[in-house]
Amino acid sequence: MPETLIQKADTIITMDDGGQVLHGADLLIRDGVVAAVGQGLQTTGDVISGRGCVVTPGLVNTHHHLYQNLTRAVPGAQDALLFGWLQRLYPIWGRFGPDEMFVSAQLGLVELALSGCTLSSDHLYLYPNGSRLEDTIHAAATVGLRFHPTRGAMSIGESDGGLPPDALVEQEEAILNDMIRVVDAFHDPAEGSMCRVGLAPCSPFSVSRGLMRDTAILARDKGVMLHTHLAENDEDVAYSESQFGCRPGQYAEDLGWTGDDVWHAHCVKLDVTEIDLFASSRTGVAHCPCSNCRLGSGIAPVRQMRDAGVPVGLGVDGSASNDAANLIGEARQSMLLQRVQNGADAMSAYEALEMATRGGADILGRPDCGRLAPGKRADIAIWDTTGVSSSGSWDPAALLLAGPTQVKHLFVEGRQIVRGGEITSLDLPQLLQRHNTLARKLMEA
Numbered sequence: 470m471p472e473t474l475i476q477k478a479d480t481i482i483t484m485d486d487g488g489q490v491l492h493g494a495d496l497l498i499r500d501g502v503v504a505a506v507g508q509g510l511q512t513t514g515d516v517i518s519g520r521g522c523v524v525t526p527g528l529v530n531t532h533h534h535l536y537q538n539l540t541r542a543v544p545g546a547q548d549a550l551l552f553g554w555l556q557r558l559y560p561i562w563g564r565f566g567p568d569e570m571f572v573s574a575q576l577g578l579v580e581l582a583l584s585g586c587t588l589s590s591d592h593l594y595l596y597p598n599g600s601r602l603e604d605t606i607h608a609a610a611t612v613g614l615r616f617h618p619t620r621g622a623m624s625i626g627e628s629d630g631g632l633p634p635d636a637l638v639e640q641e642e643a644i645l646n647d648m649i650r651v652v653d654a655f656h657d658p659a660e661g662s663m664c665r666v667g668l669a670p671c672s673p674f675s676v677s678r679g680l681m682r683d684t685a686i687l688a689r690d691k692g693v694m695l696h697t698h699l700a701e702n703d704e705d706v707a708y709s710e711s712q713f714g715c716r717p718g719q720y721a722e723d724l725g726w727t728g729d730d731v732w733h734a735h736c737v738k739l740d741v742t743e744i745d746l747f748a749s750s751r752t753g754v755a756h757c758p759c760s761n762c763r764l765g766s767g768i769a770p771v772r773q774m775r776d777a778g779v780p781v782g783l784g785v786d787g788s789a790s791n792d793a794a795n796l797i798g799e800a801r802q803s804m805l806l807q808r809v810q811n812g813a814d815a816m817s818a819y820e821a822l823e824m825a826t827r828g829g830a831d832i833l834g835r836p837d838c839g840r841l842a843p844g845k846r847a848d849i850a851i852w853d854t855t856g857v858s859s860s861g862s863w864d865p866a867a868l869l870l871a872g873p874t875q876v877k878h879l880f881v882e883g884r885q886i887v888r889g890g891e892i893t894s895l896d897l898p899q900l901l902q903r904h905n906t907l908a909r910k911l912m913e914a
């Protein structure tokens with residue numbers, strides 16, 4: 470692969486182990502990795518000017534439900550709490566099929582790419598009408614993002630006391646068999662991998678204790694990661710206490726759901742004991758501030774988690790509960806919420822950006838991503854700070870305070886997939902037309 474040199478960037482925020490921030494510096498990409506960062510670098514390959522720009526590692530999204538892009542701002546779900554919101558949306562999602570899964574994943578990943586994301590996980594926990602996990606994996610390949618899909622699942626339907634309608638749940642044996650199938654077919658554990666599969670029963674209130682335990686055993690056998698929703702709001706904690714006789718953290722620990730190969734979404738309601746448990750076991754948290762605000766779930770104790778040593782990354786969560794999926798915007802929201810709770814000095818713009826980059830990469834088991842240093846993957850976001858939203862900023866590198874919310878250029882594995890603010894890997898007008906057609910069909914059904 471030819472070299473690309475990003476030349477004379479105003480600022481390069483490396484997020485490397487020393488936390489280096491360089492000014493008037495260059496970054497050389499070769500064979501999909503960062504070959505060098507520093508002053509006065511040379512190349513015989515392509516040169517991209519970094520003047521007027523801030524360069525950061527590509528952002529990492531640790532929690533999403535891409536299929537929900539077809540159900541943004543659904544009336545009746547706009548102002549509901551979590552459980553009511555789910556009950557409004559389940560029947561609509563039950564009409565999805567492979568086309569809906571593929572196209573919504575493309576759209577969602579394009580939206581993320583434009584906001585600086587180079588690596589996204591996804592949590593797909595319903596498979597109606599012949600949908601399969603690979604519908605989203607093929608979609609990610611067309612966009613060019615690094616992708617960590619998770620094989621989610623629901624097995625307790627309404628007639629068994631669960632929340633989802635019976636038509637949307639699967640048999641547990643079939644779930645485990647399909648988990649094995651998708652890991653064997655699509656999981657690539659190699660450094661620089663573009664696709665890693667995780668296992669992800671939807672939540673403690675939609676699968677059995679047995680499936681939680683068996684999934685953890687299977688994940689360890691296969692060497693893949695575990696993901697689910699945990700302690701999202703007060704109702705969620707109350708469900709755990711009444712059904713399982715313990716708090717969510719205890720439930721997770723009892724079933725093998727703690728460790729550095731596990732990350733849980735939300736964790737808004739973790740108490741001090743649970744925070745200590747997550748810190749000592751290196752269990753990761755995907756913090757989704759906009760979704761938590763949107764559903765009125767509360768403010769996750771991120772300051773307390775970070776201080777205790779819990780690994781924290783950021784997620785936009787599904788587009789039915791955000792309903793935007795701008796990852797740099799999510800980072801800004803995380804910073805603002807911690808200030809609401811703990812004061813103006815509770816979280817700096819830099820710290821929130823760190824969670825959005827190397828923090829997210831670490832909880833996904835990707836120390837090869839999320840930082841700009843020789844040998845790390847060339848996943849790079851370039852932000853133009855000469856436009857309206859940064860004009861007058863005394864510190865354009867404090868991207869989350871002022872500054873653009875869309876990238877100028879984006880590289881994944883050294884390949885440019887956004888150029889001059891435009892996605893280059895697919896035909897966007899055509900995608901929008903397909904996506905809108907499918908959304909209309911769902912609305913009219």
Ligand SMILES: [Zn+2]
Nearest residue numbers: 698734786787
């Ligand atoms: Zn979620």
